[in-house]
Amino acid sequence: MSLVNYATREITCKIVYYGPGRSGKTTNLHYIYGQVPDDRKGRMVSLATQTDRTLFFDFLPLDLGSISGFTTKFQLYTVPGQVYYQATRKLVLQGADGVVFVADSQARQIDENIESFQDLHANLAEQGIDARSVPLVLQYNKQDLPRELILSTGELSDALNFRGVPEFPADALHGPGVFETLRSIAEGVLKRLSAGTSAGVTAGSRG
Amino acid sequence: MQIDSRLRFDNFVVGSANRLAVAAARAVAESPGAVYNPLFMYSSSGLGKTHLMSAIGNQVAQRTDLVVELVTLDDFVEELHEAIAAGTTEQFKERYLQVGLLLIDDMQFLTGHRETQSELLRIFNALQADGRQIVMTSDRPPTEIADVDERLITRLSGGLIVDMGAPDYETRMAILKAKCEERGVRFRGGVIDELGRLEFKNVRELQGALNRLIAFQTLGGEQVEPDAVLTILGDLAEQRGRVSAPRVMGGEFANFLTDIASAVAHHVEQWKTRLIEGIEYWRSEGFHTAALERVLADRTPPTSVETVLREFEAGVTKLRDLQRQLQRLEPALAGHDAFRDPDRLSEAEDLLERALRTTTPPPGPSAAFTRAGFEVSVSNQLAVRAADAIVAVPGSRYNPLFIHGPSGVGKTHLLNAIGNGLVHGATGASAVACVPAQLFVDELIGALQEGIVDRWRARYRAASALLLDDVQFVAGKERTQEELFHVFNALYAEGKQLVIASDRPPRDLSGLEERLRSRFEGGLVVQMQSPDHALRERLYARYLRELGVDPTPAMIEYLSSRPAMSVREIIGTANRVVASAEVAAVPVTMDFIRAALDPDESGPEGAAMKRATTDSFFLDREKIIWEWPDASARLIEDLR
Numbered sequence: 001m002s003l004v005n006y007a008t009r010e011i012t013c014k015i016v017y018y019g020p021g022r023s024g025k026t027t028n029l030h031y032i033y034g035q036v037p038d039d040r041k042g043r044m045v046s047l048a049t050q051t052d053r054t055l056f057f058d059f060l061p062l063d064l065g066s067i068s069g070f071t072t073k074f075q076l077y078t079v080p081g082q083v084y085y086q087a088t089r090k091l092v093l094q095g096a097d098g099v100v101f102v103a104d105s106q107a108r109q110i111d112e113n114i115e116s117f118q119d120l121h122a123n124l125a126e127q128g129i130d131a132r133s134v135p136l137v138l139q140y141n142k143q144d145l146p147r148e149l150i151l152s153t154g155e156l157s158d159a160l161n162f163r164g165v166p167e168f169p170a171d172a173l174h175g176p177g178v179f180e181t182l183r184s185i186a187e188g189v190l191k192r193l194s195a196g197t198s199a200g201v202t203a204g205s206r207g
Numbered sequence: 208m209q210i211d212s213r214l215r216f217d218n219f220v221v222g223s224a225n226r227l228a229v230a231a232a233r234a235v236a237e238s239p240g241a242v243y244n245p246l247f248m249y250s251s252s253g254l255g256k257t258h259l260m261s262a263i264g265n266q267v268a269q270r271t272d273l274v275v276e277l278v279t280l281d282d283f284v285e286e287l288h289e290a291i292a293a294g295t296t297e298q299f300k301e302r303y304l305q306v307g308l309l310l311i312d313d314m315q316f317l318t319g320h321r322e323t324q325s326e327l328l329r330i331f332n333a334l335q336a337d338g339r340q341i342v343m344t345s346d347r348p349p350t351e352i353a354d355v356d357e358r359l360i361t362r363l364s365g366g367l368i369v370d371m372g373a374p375d376y377e378t379r380m381a382i383l384k385a386k387c388e389e390r391g392v393r394f395r396g397g398v399i400d401e402l403g404r405l406e407f408k409n410v411r412e413l414q415g416a417l418n419r420l421i422a423f424q425t426l427g428g429e430q431v432e433p434d435a436v437l438t439i440l441g442d443l444a445e446q447r448g449r450v451s452a453p454r455v456m457g458g459e460f461a462n463f464l465t466d467i468a469s470a471v472a473h474h475v476e477q478w479k480t481r482l483i484e485g486i487e488y489w490r491s492e493g494f495h496t497a498a499l500e501r502v503l504a505d506r507t508p509p510t511s512v513e514t515v516l517r518e519f520e521a522g523v524t525k526l527r528d529l530q531r532q533l534q535r536l537e538p539a540l541a542g543h544d545a546f547r548d549p550d551r552l553s554e555a556e557d558l559l560e561r562a563l564r565t566t567t568p569p570p571g572p573s574a575a576f577t578r579a580g581f582e583v584s585v586s587n588q589l590a591v592r593a594a595d596a597i598v599a600v601p602g603s604r605y606n607p608l609f610i611h612g613p614s615g616v617g618k619t620h621l622l623n624a625i626g627n628g629l630v631h632g633a634t635g636a637s638a639v640a641c642v643p644a645q646l647f648v649d650e651l652i653g654a655l656q657e658g659i660v661d662r663w664r665a666r667y668r669a670a671s672a673l674l675l676d677d678v679q680f681v682a683g684k685e686r687t688q689e690e691l692f693h694v695f696n697a698l699y700a701e702g703k704q705l706v707i708a709s710d711r712p713p714r715d716l717s718g719l720e721e722r723l724r725s726r727f728e729g730g731l732v733v734q735m736q737s738p739d740h741a742l743r744e745r746l747y748a749r750y751l752r753e754l755g756v757d758p759t760p761a762m763i764e765y766l767s768s769r770p771a772m773s774v775r776e777i778i779g780t781a782n783r784v785v786a787s788a789e790v791a792a793v794p795v796t797m798d799f800i801r802a803a804l805d806p807d808e809s810g811p812e813g814a815a816m817k818r819a820t821t822d823s824f825f826l827d828r829e830k831i832i833w834e835w836p837d838a839s840a841r842l843i844e845d846l847r
Contacts, residue, residue: 006483006503009364011471035460064464065370072471179463186463190470 004070011072013189015182016093018120019102020112021081024141027172028102029060029076032182035175036062074186081116090123098135098189100181102172103160105142105150110159117160135188136165139181144171210268210277210310214261220385222378223461225255225371227468232259232342236266239273239308239340243367245331247314249345250371253409256344259371260310263342273307280316284323291322303330307339314345314363315352324356331362341366358491361484369468373408375461382410383417392421397433405440406448416443478512479503485516494523495548522549529555535665536562569640569666572626572674581624582749584742587617590733594621597704598628601672605731607695607705611712612735615773618708621735622674625706629672640670644680648687655686667694672704678727679709682718692723705730738774743767746774750781756795765800780804 004011017025064072077096079089093099101120103113124131140156151159153169161167166184170177216236221229228250234242248256261277268275278286290299303309309330317324334341345352348370349363374382380403387394402420407413423439424431437444482503486496502515509515526546534541540558545551578598583591590612593605608625610618626641642650654663667673673694681687698705709716712734713727738746744767751758758766771777787803788795 004479006479032460037460064467070471072467175459179459183463183466186467187470190467 016096017078020116023104024172025078098185137185138167143169210264214258216262220382228369236263240338245341245366247368253411275308276306277310279312379403401436572623572641576620576623578624586736586739601704602702607730609732615775616735641674643676674706754785
């Protein structure tokens, strides 16, 4: 998808929050949504099941206004974490400029984390994308839970972050780590623009 | 306009809403013209645009010797109008072209001022091409300024556009504290907090509220209590949102935005922006920009985008030049699409070359007639002197030169000699048209038949000089005179030399349009007369020698004392004498000449001369009709 359109002077980034079910992807988006001043708020689209689980996906458009003469828009998506929504995950992942992997820090969820992380790589590979070329940030959520229930950042890092990408401990419900994660992935995506390797970069031309 | 020296960077309060703008302004002030050029800052009123702009101006003025000029757009418009009224637009423009840093406030007033826009565009182009810095402010982004020339918009947007937002709580607090310090006022704890919590969207209003508090405290002689703040402010505080408590997380999104803004400013490829601008500009000028688009499509940035653009412009200049040349040769081809695409430069060159090949240049002077071979004497010296002056400096004196005189006195020779002189002279005129009027007429008729009058006309208009012989032949030919009139005017206007020869002076040329006659008489009209005695002597001596006869002084004297109307007659006489002698197989002597030319005094040689005078043609029986039987019979019949 188009990231920087020099003709219409628009920057549009698609960032996908990926991770196992109930790891807190939607919570991330909700927290961000809550911080956006009213005049900048787009409409958050959330399709939730009755049990408050993401059925299809969440979509949060962030209009950052004019930056350097470019109308800058971030589109934040989450995928449904449950295993049986595989098709939806693939669909949402299409054209992503960057991926945030939200891991559940609870010790008993470690297998789900690893499985979902592998699923992410498999889905990227299926779309012909080299996972190493897509900006990725890891977030270890629920770090506010009691120590005995969760794994430390170091342990999670050992289990998941074999690529050495930026990683952040977070408490998405109350905010810590949410914007750090978003900032990191946004910068990663923008940096990739300037490196000129993004398949998404298109130089617009009229006529 | 004087820059307020109190408006500096060190007393500008930086907050998340203006961080990027300040960073950009500082960068510009550090190295004007090198980064973010032009810098366009916008925000609603009272948020520090003018402060920031003045700060740039102050720093640059202090640290460099660049000329700094701060104007509001209104001033600029007014100045321009005055300059137009006084007819001093050039000085006006000149003044702005001296500026090293141009600061323009309130660009939003550009709406509708078409004239100002085009003037600004010109000034911007000149300044930017020279690497001079431009900084502008407005209350809205460039694209939202209504009714502005698209090209100017792209210029305005070409560098960096930053907006400045309303100050957040922390910034408001910082501003208030700085102001209190500046004024030397101390409030009780909590007073400033209370004021800071009021959501003023505008620093000026915030300052107004602070002023009221200061006035209350200093005039009332009592310390203001925190809970009295709202009452004192009254109307100023009404209907204003209040930040309930300093929100620790409140600035999170704003901070994120600031960081992203600097990341975007850093990562967005300025070269692409610049290139797109170039593409849009050249497209609006009607050129194909595929060459630039290829650079754009390339992932790696060019070493220098300016070089790429300059090269493209050079291509365009070349195309325009080729087109101009072709316009003269073949106007129909000049509209060819190849002239709108620098990629097709070679094609355009081919077109011109082909046109040059198919367009034969107008007839030039004959090399046989040289100035050295022209004998000067009293009878023709005025014309010769004028001719020499023309060859030395064509087009300035004696333009046109009109030479008239009886047939055979050397007009054609002199005309061609002038032509050769121009071709080989210091001025090196390459395309000298030297043409008899009769050929001129024939060519025109031919061109009319083929429908290529344009090309024919272009040939003559492209000539660097026009020498027209026997102009009496254009008499009564209206179309030719019409064309001649236009060619004459075109060449004359360009300071090209015109020489016209005729057998009679302009006033005696019947059937010549008055407008041409008056033009012919406008330069110098000189007469060449029949050869005088001295000229005849020299001519006889020369021609006899050329025919292999070594004449004695007596022979020359005898011959030149005979009247001769023209040089041709002299040549004819010399030829006759030598031919007669050859036929009679006798050497040319004084006596032979006398006998040949004045047969009344004929001696023995006279008979030979008589035979020789009858052309051998008439002696050939086969070529002569001896009997005309029908003719006489019919004549008699008709008479009856």
